Every structure is written in structure tokens, then in C-alpha cells.
Amino acid sequence: MSKFNLTTEFMGKRYTVDTEHPYSIAIALDFDGKQPNHFGAESATRQPLQAGSFVGDTTQGGSCNVDSIQLVPHCNGTHTESVHHICDQTVSVGTIFNNSLSIACLISIEPKLAEETNDSYRPSLEGTDKVIDKSLLQSALSNETLNNIESLVVRCVPNHAVKKSCRYDETNQPPFFTREAMELLAASNIKHLLVDFPSVDKMYDDGHLTNHHIYWNLEADSHQLTEQARCDRTITEMVFVPDEINDGIYCLNLQIPAFELDAAPSRPILYPLIDCSDQ
Numbered sequence: 647m648s649k650f651n652l653t654t655e656f657m658g659k660r661y662t663v664d665t666e667h668p669y670s671i672a673i674a675l676d677f678d679g680k681q682p683n684h685f686g687a688e689s690a691t692r693q694p695l696q697a698g699s700f701v702g703d704t705t706q707g708g709s710c711n712v713d714s715i716q717l718v719p720h721c722n723g724t725h726t727e728s729v730h731h732i733c734d735q736t737v738s739v740g741t742i743f744n745n746s747l748s749i750a751c752l753i754s755i756e757p758k759l760a761e762e763t764n765d766s767y768r769p770s771l772e773g774t775d776k777v778i779d780k781s782l783l784q785s786a787l788s789n790e791t792l793n794n795i796e797s798l799v800v801r802c803v804p805n806h807a808v809k810k811s812c813r814y815d816e817t818n819q820p821p822f823f824t825r826e827a828m829e830l831l832a833a834s835n836i837k838h839l840l841v842d843f844p845s846v847d848k849m850y851d852d853g854h855l856t857n858h859h860i861y862w863n864l865e866a867d868s869h870q871l872t873e874q875a876r877c878d879r880t881i882t883e884m885v886f887v888p889d890e891i892n893d894g895i896y897c898l899n900l901q902i903p904a905f906e907l908d909a910a911p912s913r914p915i916l917y918p919l920i921d922c923s924d925q
Contacts, residue, residue, distance in 0.1 A: 653922065656749050656895060657794050661919035663747075663897045671799070671840070671885040672724040672913040673810050677715065680811035682884055684820075684844035687721035719909040721844070726882040726900065729862040730908035732855055735871045740904035742878060748838060750797035750898035750916065752887065753786040757802055757821035765824035767848065768856045768866070775848065776821035778802075783827050786893075797838040797898045798831065799916070801887040809842060810886050819849045828857040832876075838900055840882040840914055882912055895919055 652663035673682055677692040694703035695712040702712025719725040728739040757778050760771035765779040778800070787798075802821055814820050820843040823831075828846065831839060839846070839861065846857045859866055863876045871877065882900065897917040903910050 652897075654747075654749065654897065654919070656919070657790065660922040661895075662922055664918040664920055667918055668899075669888075669891050669896075669916040669918075670913060671887045671891075671916060673884060673886045675717070675723040675911070677713075682723055682809065682811055682844070683813045684721040684884070685849065686815060687718040688716075690715065690717035690722040692716075717911070719907070719911050720883075722911075724882070724884050724886075724912055724914070725909050726880050726902050726912035727909035728880060729864070729871070729875060729877050731881075732858050732862065732864060732869060733871050733875075734869050736906070737871075737877050737908075738904075738906045739880065739908060739910050740902050740906070742880065743900070743902075746899060748796035748898050748900075749794070750799055750838070750840075750896045751787065751791055751795045752799040752801065752891065752893050752896060752916070753783075754801045754803050754805070754893050755782050755786055756804070758782065763824060765826040767822075767825050768854050769848075769852050771824070776819075777824050778821060778827055779824040780826040780830050783830055791895075792830075792834045792836070794835070795895075796835060797840065797900070798836050799840040799885065799887065799896075799898075799914075801842050801893075805842075805887070805889055807886075814844055814849060816850070820844055822846060822848045823857050825856060825860065828860045832860050832863065837878055838880050838882065838898065840885050840898075840900075842885050842887060844884050846881060846883070882914060885914055891916065 650665045692713045692715045701708040728737045730737040757776040760775035761773040763779040899915040901913040
């Protein structure tokens with residue numbers, strides 16, 4: 647049996663990439679069962695293709711199974727988006743990667759109530775908002791690590807399995823980053839930000855998408871790219887990181903279909919790293 651032997655260096659140490667024990671942190675999208683949902687979108691659906699006398703369902707006499715699906719990538723599960731999410735110019739999410747593997751750091755953070763932070767947001771924070779502020783990021787992530795990774799995965803705790811089928815609405819609003827927290831990330835070398843909630847911005851934010859603009863370096867409320875825009879960056883939302891995956895450094899394979907869209911369903915894979923000095 648063949649075996650890949652991949653090694654990488656991170657912060658002066660050499661590691662072996664453990665390709666035999668990958669962790670998928672995508673939420674499996676069950677078209678016939680419970681699904682996560684954001685912003686009141688219709689649930690993702692599927693139905694057999696019908697074309698003339700052909701039906702794409704072997705249980706209905708078809709020769710093979712062929713499904714037609716309908717979904718909203720931003721709202722129906724794990725997805726990755728490009729800067730085109732907030733700008734007029736086309737920057738397709740499936741075409742912007744400069745490498746297929748990157749060094750990622752997984753951190754776990756318990757969001758705090760907005761009344762417990764001195765950070766800000768636009769529009770103004772409300773007392774019951776749940777936020778990840780700058781101090782929480784700094785407690786979970788050293789400056790040295792932040793400046794040497796290309797990808798960051800944020801897992802919120804408590805980490806209930808209900809995230810895999812949670813419906814987010816006015817009565818169940820997810821956490822989001824403060825302005826200062828996002829400015830910290832935007833000033834780093836991070837190119838791929840992955841979170842286990844449906845948006846890095848507040849669910850109802852008057853349409854500002856403040857953190858998206860900060861991360862991609864667009865002027866507030868602008869929908870136009872400039873030379874300073876970070877078109878090489880992606881945001882992946884609605885991942886699920888099981889508790890058995892420990893915080894730490896991994897190799898990330900962010901798998902995305904070649905869709906000419908601002909966002910697409912995605913499958914992030916984390917590979918453990920083994921310190922070569924321990925072998």
C-alpha cells in the first residue's frame with residue numbers, strides 16, 4: 647500500500663503531515679434531514695431529475711440516480727466566500743487559491759456579552775450581543791503564531807452538536823467579531839479565516855458588513871475594489887469542529903468546487919502535524 651510522506655516547517659521546527667488521520671470540519675448537508683440555517687433562507691432541497699421519460703431515481707424505475715439540488719451556500723451549511731461577497735467586481739471563490747495546503751491554527755474561544763467588552767462595532771453593540779473581542783483572540787493566540795500562520799480556525803465553546811442543525815434567527819443570533827478583533831486579524835498574515843458560526847458580522851447589522859470590509863480591506867460600505875483590497879483572502883463559515891480535535895497547529899486543505907460565484911459549499915480538512923523530533 648502506498649503512503650504519502652509530506653513534511654513541512656513551521657516556526658523553525660520540522661513536522662510530518664499525518665495524512666492518514668484527517669479531520670473534516672465541514673457540516674454534512676443532509677438534504678432529507680435536519681440542516682443548519684441562517685437568515686431565514688429556504689432549506690436546501692433535492693429532487694430526482696426528470697427529462698422526458700427519464701427519472702433520476704432507481705427506486706422509481708430509473709436506470710441511475712441523478713439529483714437536482716437547490717441551496718443557498720451562505721445559509722445552508724459550511725461554505726467559503728471571496729471578496730466578491732461584498733464587491734461589484736467578480737472574484738470567483740473557486741479560482742483564488744495560491745496553494746492547496748496551508749498551516750492553520752485551531753483555537754477555542756468562549757464569546758462574551760457585549761456589555762463585558764470595551765471593543766466597538768458598527769452599528770453599535772447591544773448588551774445581549776455575543777462577541778469575540780480582541781482580548782479573547784490575544785489570550786488564545788500569541789502574536790508569534792498569528793504572524794506565522796496562513797489559516798485560522800475559530801471554535802466557539804460550549805461546542806454543542808446542535809450547531810450542525812441550528813436555525814439562526816432573531817431569537818437565536820450567533821456570535822460575531824468586534825471591530826478591534828477583526829482589525830487584529832486583518833493586520834496579520836492570515837489568508838483563510840474559518841469560523842463555526844454563520845457570519846463574521848452581526849446577523850442584523852443594517853447592511854454594513856463591517857468586519858467583511860475590514861478583513862478584505864475595502865472602504866466602509868463600499869462595493870468597489872481598490873489596489874489595496876485583499877482579494878487573496880477567504881472566509882469560511884459554519885464549520886463544525888468536534889471536541890476530540892485539540893487546539894493547536896494543523897495542515898489545512900480547503901476544498902472548494904470551481905464555482906464562478908462569490909461563495910460555494912466547501913470541505914475544510916485538517917491534518918495533524920507530528921513533530922519530527924519525536925520520531
